[in-house]
Structure formats: structure tokens, C-alpha cells
Amino acid sequence: MARAIGLLILLAAGVALALFLRDLGGAIEMTVGSTFVAVPLWLALLALVIAFAVVHLLLVGWRSLRNWPARIRARRAERHRRDGDAAVTRALVALAAGTSDQARLEIRRARKLLGDTPQTLLLTAEAERAAGRNDAANEAYKALAAREDGKFLGLRGLLRDAMERQDWPVAQRLAREAEAAQPGATWVREERAALALRTRDWREALALSPPTVTGTTRASLALAAAAQEPDAEKAAELEKQALSADPGFAPAALAQAHRLEAMGSPRRAKTVLQTAWAAAPHPDLAEAYMAGEKDSLARVKAAEALTHANRTHPESRLVLARTALAANLTGRARAELEALLASGGADRRAYLAMVDMEAVELGDSAAGRAAEAKWLRAAAEAPPEPRWRCYACATDHAAWAPVCEHCGTAGRINWTGTPASAGGTLTAS
Ligand SMILES: [Zn+2]
Structure with missing residues (x-):
């Protein structure tokens, strides 16, 4: 509105100026060869203004034409991001609801729209895992671990899988890598402690055991x-x-x-x-x-x-x-x-x-x-x-041992003649 009023005032001023110049009279005279041209001043000024406007419009049009593909690309990227984010949300909902096939479908769509980001890779892995396709999940975790920004997440997934498969050497290597990627992470410490108990690496288990x-x-x-x-x-x-x-x-x-x-x-x-x-x-x-x-x-x-x-x-x-x-x-x-x-x-x-x-x-x-x-x-x-x-499963043993072979609990075989000290619990899972 304000702009329209401004334009109107400018137009009125222009018309007033043109009328004033016409009343003022005067002409611009040019001699080209033997030809003599005389143009009234107001007409010459009007022609100049129109020429300026036309050149300006041409320039604006040209610039807009040149930026056209970039604008289309930006619009498409924006649409992809919006659709991709929506697909990620739907995948999360499907995962939470336990419908892993739907989650896989949505995350595949999101990955196509957003590309391989830490989020899409992690969700791919989780969805594949939930669907019981561990190989596909590990592929995604590996891709994640290869990235600087998703290394820890990838290693964490691979470590969890190695522990489930009871592949202890691989799990130990991954735990070391995860520790290097995220030094002092509580989760890694707990996993390493559990791993030490599972592999019966007692020195490590002792070093990693909590003060309790x-x-x-x-x-x-x-x-x-x-x-x-x-x-x-x-x-x-x-x-x-x-x-x-x-x-x-x-x-x-x-x-x-x-x-x-x-x-x-x-x-x-x-x-x-x-x-x-x-x-x-x-x-x-x-x-x-x-x-x-x-x-x-x-x-x-x-x-x-x-x-x-x-x-x-x-x-x-x-x-x-x-x-x-x-x-x-x-x-x-x-x-x-x-x-x-x-x-x-x-x-x-x-x-x-x-x-x-x-x-x-x-x-x-x-x-x-x-x-x-x-x-x-x-x-x-x-x-x-x-x-x-064994105070964990009440099995009697002929001799003391660090771990109960019956239930697999470490450090709970006590002499019944002495009052059992609680001594905290060690979990290997
Ligand atoms: Zn036991």
C-alpha cells in the first residue's frame, strides 16, 4: 500500500515535471551531416527515461534467466530435505512401534532423499537389525564407522553385534577402537568390563570394576x-x-x-x-x-x-x-x-x-x-x-574358582563358613 502511494506520488511528480517542462518550452537540437533535428526538451527527457527503464528491465530479466537453474535446484533440495525429514520421522515412529518392515521402507526413502548422513545410516542399521537382517545392519554400521562424525555410533553398533555373536576377539578390537574414538565414555567402559568378564581377562576386569x-x-x-x-x-x-x-x-x-x-x-x-x-x-x-x-x-x-x-x-x-x-x-x-x-x-x-x-x-x-x-x-x-x-545360583563347588561354571557369574563363590560379603555385582551381559 505504502509502496503504491509512493509510486503514485512519484508518477504525479513526473507528470507535473513533464507539464512544467512543456510549458517552459525549449528544444534539443542536433545536426547530423546536413540533417537538422530539433526535439522538444520534454520529449527528449521522456525518451531518455523510457530508454533507461527498458535497459534496466532487460538487465533484470537476463539475471533472473541466468539464476533460473540454481533456483530450481535449491527448490528441489528444499523439497527433498522436507520430504526426507518427514520420512525419517515416520521411520522413527515405525521403529518405536516395532513395525520394522515399514521402518526399512521409510528409511530407504529418506536415504534416497537425504543421502548418507549419520542419522540415515544409523536408522538404516537399526531398522535392519530390528528386521533381523544383521548383515545389512553391519554394512550400515561399517559405513557409519568409516565417517569421522559417525565413527563412535558405527563402532558401538558393530561391538554390540560382535558381543551378541560372542566373537570376543573382534569385540575386544572394536571396544579398543571405540575407546579411542570417544575416550572415557561410560558405555564403552561398561562394555569393556563385561567383555573382560566374558573373556576371563581378570586383570582388565579388575581394572574396570566399579568401586562398588x-x-x-x-x-x-x-x-x-x-x-x-x-x-x-x-x-x-x-x-x-x-x-x-x-x-x-x-x-x-x-x-x-x-x-x-x-x-x-x-x-x-x-x-x-x-x-x-x-x-x-x-x-x-x-x-x-x-x-x-x-x-x-x-x-x-x-x-x-x-x-x-x-x-x-x-x-x-x-x-x-x-x-x-x-x-x-x-x-x-x-x-x-x-x-x-x-x-x-x-x-x-x-x-x-x-x-x-x-x-x-x-x-x-x-x-x-x-x-x-x-x-x-x-x-x-x-x-x-x-x-x-556360588552365591548367585547356590551351586556348591569342590574348590574355589573365580567364576561359577554353572551360572557363569564371576567373583561370587564364597566360603559358607564365613558370612558372605555383598561385594557388589559383576555383570557380563
Ligand atoms: Zn553360580
Whole structure:
């Protein structure tokens, strides 16, 4: 409107100027050869204005003609982008709704319109994966991983697939690449920790375990790592780490004692066993402690030395009673066993030791047989002896192991004689 008014004013001014010039009179005179031309001034000025307008229009028209293909291209690109974005949205909706075939169709359309962008490649991979076409999904992930801006996304997809296929060497390589592409990413750290557990790379599992993993679980990982460690010094350090995580963890104490013994330090080995016994008595510790003693009286002395820190513990009383019985010190053996039964902490082994003691004291007599039968009945009803048990699936194991072969859980095989420490959880999935 304002523009129209402006134009009107300009036109009126032009007409007024033309009228004024006509009234003013005057002419432009030209002589070409012998021809003489005289044009009124107002007409000459009008011709000049018209010529200027025509040249201007021609120039504008030419420029517009020249930019025509570029404009068409830009319009087409804009339309493609709009349609492509709409197809991406529809693909996302189809993926969320679980209609993977529809998602594949939409994402193919989007890819045709938008080309290979990180978004279209990722969606292609996800849609193919959802449709169960893992090879096609991996192709898209590979294309994504080859790009600088989509590298991590591509590696993440490939790693997930390798873990599902249980292709551990490939998964480990991809995890390293992902770590390099996105250092410190929490997801990569968790995947690497799970991978370490799956591949039983205990050193890596220990290094990547979260701080919530403590107690026996951490001790198990450290001891398992020590067993894999070829460098003796590093292995010894890992064993120490296991014992500091759980000072009563018998397998770690035994490993450290064996190492010290092999290094020619039997006294230090014994001290390690004594310290572990004071923290949590375990029959294997007693066996290792008395392994060198052949004489039965020497074994009694050794048992006393081992148990002096907690000699009223049921396990201490049992080992004292058994060594005393083996040395024919039946009075002492009886005193220990009766104290053990009175304490309420006796298990089947204490009753079986009573059977042995009655056999030694009363021999093959009617009284002896009656006493043996009495203790055997009591043994049958007594709580079972402690054992290694997986606290994840409650399977019993003959010996400690870093991982339960029954359920595949790592670091959860604990000695039932000691209260189970929670110690955090490790997941390998
Ligand atoms: Zn288990």
C-alpha cells in the first residue's frame, strides 16, 4: 500500500515535471551531416527515461534467466530435505512401534532423499537389525564407522553385534577402537568390563570394576588376575591386593603363602596363614600350615600356634581336637570337642570327630559301638560342613574358582563358613 502511494506520488511528480517542462518550452537540437533535428526538451527527457527503464528491465530479466537453474535446484533440495525429514520421522515412529518392515521402507526413502548422513545410516542399521537382517545392519554400521562424525555410533553398533555373536576377539578390537574414538565414555567402559568378564581377562576386569565391587568379589578378581599374570612380582602385588580387599580370603592367603614358601621364606608364609586364620579360619589354611609337620605332637604344637589368636572359634577347636586325637591326647581332644558342641557352632565334622574319639577311647566294645552309633546319629542331624558355594545360583563347588561354571557369574563363590560379603555385582551381559 505504502509502496503504491509512493509510486503514485512519484508518477504525479513526473507528470507535473513533464507539464512544467512543456510549458517552459525549449528544444534539443542536433545536426547530423546536413540533417537538422530539433526535439522538444520534454520529449527528449521522456525518451531518455523510457530508454533507461527498458535497459534496466532487460538487465533484470537476463539475471533472473541466468539464476533460473540454481533456483530450481535449491527448490528441489528444499523439497527433498522436507520430504526426507518427514520420512525419517515416520521411520522413527515405525521403529518405536516395532513395525520394522515399514521402518526399512521409510528409511530407504529418506536415504534416497537425504543421502548418507549419520542419522540415515544409523536408522538404516537399526531398522535392519530390528528386521533381523544383521548383515545389512553391519554394512550400515561399517559405513557409519568409516565417517569421522559417525565413527563412535558405527563402532558401538558393530561391538554390540560382535558381543551378541560372542566373537570376543573382534569385540575386544572394536571396544579398543571405540575407546579411542570417544575416550572415557561410560558405555564403552561398561562394555569393556563385561567383555573382560566374558573373556576371563581378570586383570582388565579388575581394572574396570566399579568401586562398588569390594570384599570377596574384588579379592576373587585380584586373585584370578594374579593366577594369569606371568610376571611374578606383579602377581605377588595382585595377591596382596586380594588380601587387602578381603583379609580372610583363604585362597589368596594360600597363594601368597605358597609364593613365599617357594621364594624360601617359610616363616613369612606361616605368618600369612596365621593372619588369614585370625581373620577367617578355613580348613585349607590349617592343612597348609601343618603340611611340613610329620610328627603328630609337632602338629599339635603347630595347631596351637595357628589358632592362638582365636582359639575358641569352632574351626580352631576342631583343628585342635583333631590334631590332639591324632597324637592320642584324648583328654584334650574331648575337652575341645565338648566345648565345641556346647558352643552350638559345631557342624557334622565335630560329631564325626566324636565317633573317632570314642573308637580310640573305648575300642571295639559294646559301650564303644553304642557311643559311636549315638554320635553318628547326631552327625546325620547336624548342620553340614561349610563349603564353597556360588552365591548367585547356590551351586556348591569342590574348590574355589573365580567364576561359577554353572551360572557363569564371576567373583561370587564364597566360603559358607564365613558370612558372605555383598561385594557388589559383576555383570557380563
Ligand atoms: Zn553360580
